[in-house]
Amino acid sequence: MCLSIPSKVTEIDEHNNAVVDTMGVQRRVSLDLISEPVKVGEYVLIHVGYAMSKIDEEDAMESLKVYRELIEKMEELEVQEQRE
Amino acid sequence: MKMDLQLKDLFEGFRDPRVIRSLKSQIEQKAQKLDKKLYVMEVCGGHTHSIMKYGLGQILPENIEFVHGPGCPVCVMPKERIDQAIDLARMEDTILVTLGDMIRVPGSKYSLAQVRAQGADVRALYTPLDALKIAKENPEKNVVFFAIGFETTTPMSAALMEQLTQSGVQNLFLHINHVLVPPPIEAIMDSGDAKVNAFIAPSHVSVITGAKIYKPLSKRYGTPIVVAGFEPVDILESISMLADMALQNSDDTAIQYSRFVSDEGNLKAQKMIEKYMQTREHFRWRGLGDIPQSALKLRPEYARYDAEVRFAEHLSDTPVDDHKQCICGDILKARAKPFDCKVFGKACTPGTPLGSCMVSSEGACNAYFRFGNLTTEGQR
Numbered sequence: 001m002c003l004s005i006p007s008k009v010t011e012i013d014e015h016n017n018a019v020v021d022t023m024g025v026q027r028r029v030s031l032d033l034i035s036e037p038v039k040v041g042e043y044v045l046i047h048v049g050y051a052m053s054k055i056d057e058e059d060a061m062e063s064l065k066v067y068r069e070l071i072e073k074m075e076e077l078e079v080q081e082q083r084e
Numbered sequence: 085m086k087m088d089l090q091l092k093d094l095f096e097g098f099r100d101p102r103v104i105r106s107l108k109s110q111i112e113q114k115a116q117k118l119d120k121k122l123y124v125m126e127v128c129g130g131h132t133h134s135i136m137k138y139g140l141g142q143i144l145p146e147n148i149e150f151v152h153g154p155g156c157p158v159c160v161m162p163k164e165r166i167d168q169a170i171d172l173a174r175m176e177d178t179i180l181v182t183l184g185d186m187i188r189v190p191g192s193k194y195s196l197a198q199v200r201a202q203g204a205d206v207r208a209l210y211t212p213l214d215a216l217k218i219a220k221e222n223p224e225k226n227v228v229f230f231a232i233g234f235e236t237t238t239p240m241s242a243a244l245m246e247q248l249t250q251s252g253v254q255n256l257f258l259h260i261n262h263v264l265v266p267p268p269i270e271a272i273m274d275s276g277d278a279k280v281n282a283f284i285a286p287s288h289v290s291v292i293t294g295a296k297i298y299k300p301l302s303k304r305y306g307t308p309i310v311v312a313g314f315e316p317v318d319i320l321e322s323i324s325m326l327a328d329m330a331l332q333n334s335d336d337t338a339i340q341y342s343r344f345v346s347d348e349g350n351l352k353a354q355k356m357i358e359k360y361m362q363t364r365e366h367f368r369w370r371g372l373g374d375i376p377q378s379a380l381k382l383r384p385e386y387a388r389y390d391a392e393v394r395f396a397e398h399l400s401d402t403p404v405d406d407h408k409q410c411i412c413g414d415i416l417k418a419r420a421k422p423f424d425c426k427v428f429g430k431a432c433t434p435g436t437p438l439g440s441c442m443v444s445s446e447g448a449c450n451a452y453f454r455f456g457n458l459t460t461e462g463q464r
C-alpha cells in the first residue's frame with residue numbers, strides 16, 4: 001500500500017503533470033506535491049498518481065559505490081580462502 | 085570517473101545477492117558482540133512483505149529477530165469502518181471509489197467486492213484524482229471517496245481536496261480513514277509487555293514526514309530506530325546499522341534510506357495535509373483497539389465535503405471485533421508468531437481472514453501464509 005516506485009521523468013506539461021517511465025511502463029503523474037523544480041531525465045518516487053519526492057542522485061550513487069566495494073572486498077576474501 | 089545513474093541501478097543495485105551476502109557476514113560479526121537479543125520491529129507492512137519475500141529473517145543470526153509491526157493500512161482498518169464504506173456504497177445514486185487494496189477486505193458481513201456483485205457501483209482508483217473526474221462525469225450521482233492509508237497516502241487525499249475546493253464540483257465527498265504511524269508504536273511499547281528493542285521505520289511514510297517524527301520515540305523508549313528503504317539490501321544495511329547502534333546503547337534515529345528521506349521530509353505535502361485535516365480524538369485500530377490521536381479527519385471548515393457528516397444518518401457505528409482466537413495483538417508485541425495461532429492456515433486464510441494480520445499481503449499472517457512454506461521458521 002505504501003509502496004512507491006522510483007521512475008524517470010520523460011515529459012512535463014504546462015499543468016504540472018509529468019510522464020514517467022517505470023522500467024518500461026509509462027505513467028502520467030501529478031507534480032503538485034513537490035516543491036523543488038523537476039526536470040526531464042530526473043528520478044522521482046511515485047505513489048498513487050503523484051510524484052512524492054525527487055531522488056538524491058549523489059546519495060544513491062554513493063550507496064551503490066559502497067556496495068561495489070563490499071562486493072570487491074568479499075570476492076578478494078573468497079579468493080584468499082580458496083588459495084589457503 | 086563519474087558514472088550516470090540508471091533507472092535499473094535503483095532496483096538491481098539494491099537487490100544484488102553478493103551485497104546481501106556481504107552484509108550478512110557483517111551483521112554476524114556485530115551480532116557476536118551483542119549482550120542481549122535484538123527484537124527489531126519493522127513497523128511497515130511493505131517491509132514485512134520484503135522480509136518474507138526475500139527470506140531475510142532466515143539469514144539473520146539467532147540473536148536478531150524481526151517482529152512484524154502494525155503498518156498495513158488495510159489490515160488496521162476496523163470492520164465498522166468497512167461497514168460504513170458498504171453503507172455508503174448502498175445509498176441510492178452513489179458511486180463509491182477507493183484505492184484497490186480495500187475492496188476485497190470483509191467488514192462484519194460483506195466486502196465491497198460482494199456488495200458490488202449485488203449491484204452497488206464500487207470502483208477501484210489508480211489515483212485519488214480520478215475521483216474528481218468520475219464526479220464530473222456523473223453529475224446526477226454522489227461520488228464518495230473512501231480514503232485509506234498512512235502518511236504516505238494522506239497528502240494525495242489533501243491534494244484532491246485542494247482541487248475539489250477549487251473546482252466547484254458539488255457531488256464529491258471524502259470518507260477519511262487516514263492513520264498515523266507513531267501512535268500505534270507508542271501503544272505497543274506502552275503496553276509494557278512488548279519485547280521490541282529496535283525499529284526499522286517505514287520508507288515512504290518517512291519520505292513525507294521526515295525522520296524527525298521518530299526522534300521522540302527513540303528517546304522515550306531508549307531504542308535505536310533506522311529509517312530503511314524497501315529493497316533487501318536496504319533492510320540488511322539497516323539491521324547492520326541497528327546492531328552498531330545497539331552496541332553503543334544508542335537511543336537515536338538514523339536514516340539508511342537517505343536517497344529519498346531527509347529529517348524534514350516533504351514540507352509542501354505536510355502543509356497540504358495540515359490545511360485540510362486535523363487529528364481525531366480517537367480511532368479504533370483493528371488488532372490494537374482504541375488509540376487516542378492516531379488518525380485524521382477533515383477540518384470542520386470542510387464539513388461540506390465530509391461524507392461522515394453529510395451522510396451521517398446512513399452510517400452504522402457498532403464496533404466489531406476480530407475472532408476471539410486471533411492473536412494479532414501478541415504477534416505485534418513479539419510475544420507470538422503467526423504459526424502460534426490455532427486457526428492460522430485452517431479457519432483463517434487470505435481468502436477467509438479472521439483477523440487483521442491476514443487481510444492483506446502486507447499483514448504478518450498473510451505473508452507467513454504465502455511465503456511461510458519457503459522458510460524454516462515454521463519449525464522453530
Ligand code: SF4
Nearest residue numbers: 410411425432439449
Ligand atoms: S492467523 Fe488469523 S486469527 Fe490467527 S492471529 Fe493471524 S489473523 Fe489472527
